Amino acid sequence: MISRQTSLSKNIVQFCRFLRNRGFLLSAEEEATALQSLQFINYSERNIFKQALKAVLCRSLKELREFDKLFNEYWKELEKAIDSKVKTETKPIITQGTEDASFKALKSWLNGNQNIEKEETASYSIGENLSQKDFSAVPVDDLDDLMKSIKALSKRLSAQLNRRYTHSDKVHLPDLRRTLRKNMRHGGELFEIAFKKTKPKRTKLILLCDVSKSMDLYVAFLLQFMFAFQRVFGKIETFAFSTSLENITRLLGQHDFPTALGLLGSRNNNWSGGTKIGESLNDLVQKHARLLNKRTIVVIFSDGWDTGDIPFLERSMETIQRRSKKVIWLNPLAGYASYSPDVAGMQAALPFVDVFAPVHNLESLRKLGRWL
């Protein structure tokens, strides 16, 4: 799509279109700003020119990081065209979309799994079918779409959660009774007004994700969900556990997903190992006691396979339930028709769980909104 343009401004406009093709969100307004900015700088100097366009055209960290490469790519291609005739035919640049790279980590993760069924791939049309599909059976080709859906879903879920308190528009309602009382000392002159407003009851969420071996097939999706959800919902603490508990809120918050995933994998050796749910939950009670209160909903993603101390698990669950508003246990295995929660760990935990539900596909994640 790069054809040689003779004037600088035309080239810039074309460069913007090139960026747009690469996933940058640019409108005519940004193009205009870019052109405007030229009058202030010495654009014959390449570095300054690049810096200026970078400052004007990038809108996020992701775009900033990609910019240099794309800039070089574009102008190099352009220089090649300089010897050719003006109005040359369009020269397509073949580059694999950068988007793909970001899912590499996930794909390799999933590639290790044997559950991918080739025959199924052809018959599945993306869209509604995908939301019904078990996470463990998602063909690699559909990953992107699934991730997109997860992102969209988490946005919707958080909006749903937020709506509860944004609805009260009358923030400053005068409180007549308290006003009268307060102003007795001024001889009944209404000098100070007391206000009442609906108390913002912000629900806090604690997400706990089991990352032990038995959860391997689902972890990538759940992490993606937690990652996306954390981005859009403010009051959230995210933990991962296998034999011990780890707070990953910050880690997910400060990096983009592939980096976060890589970091998580590299820094934790007991991931994909055994499970000590009891000990991990006890960690939550002991070390993060301040997080638990009656406005907190605790969501646990786990299959309940536990190699630790079962009575201990029971005790921790009891404390958590007592101290929080609600405990939701989402079990990926519960999606199978024949499933019954007879694993020892699951059985021990069940009495202290308010909602027990499956979480094996998108549809089930969507239902999460109902219980929050």
Next chain:
Amino acid sequence: MEKNSYKISLSDIKKMLDEQVYIADDGVCMSVFLSLQLNKPLLIEGPAGVGKTEIAKVMAKAMQTDLIRMQCYEGLDATHAIYEWNYQRQLLHLKMVEHSGQSVDEKEKTIFSQDFLMKRPLLQAITHHRKAVLLIDEVDRSDEEFESYLLEVLSDWQITIPETGTIKATHIPQVILTGNRTRELSEGLRRRCLYLYIDYPDFEKEWLIVKSKVPGIDQKLGVEICRFMQTLRNIKLEKPPGIAETLDWAMALSALHIDYLDKKTVEQTLGVVLKDWKDTRQVQMSLSELFESAGIKSKIDDL
């Protein structure tokens, strides 16, 4: 007209920042320069303690104007950000003119005038007597509703007060927004602004900053501190230390007349650098490795 009053070049900006002892790379200079020239807000993101807020302060100083700061927090609403009527004063005024025989209309006019308006940062910034720098700090902490309101103000540069009408900006302020990426900001807000990301500085830049901000520091100590900080940021900490911590540490050690870094000193003063007990523990345990990878020779080890 306003544009002409700020006829400055890119190199002027660099000089201005230099004069205010703010070590900035080309990207920062360009963003600041263009946001000044194009009259666009500048959105700065980056980890804590890398000097995002500092840019606004430095810009205000460099432009020799006032800095109006608005700290965002959850639940920030219009009355705290824009304006509020001074109810008590209105009431007192009415009491005083009770028997003056003014008509209701007249009274109403007086009590809903400028005198009774309490300006909050946003209104202050657009009605300031000269072009001010408006710093909207940690904008990602505010609620989404507030963000949309901000959008409106940032594009129209006017605020409507139901009782008196619309107030237009006398001078469009230079707006700096900062964020820690605790929440994804809306696309709309992003598009109104120029975007700048400031990361932790590399060794050279950090050493330069330390040198200029802590003038009396011993060369060896300073280099070692910066090396150590660089290594510290490479290991995964809950709260990685920013430049502010480096400077604090450098100042503390310099005040103690220490001229090289050893384990004991580090252990004793770690509280200046790390603010999370888990981090502290982690660093204490791996201190030797840290020293090694930072390339600092410990004198005790030599013995």
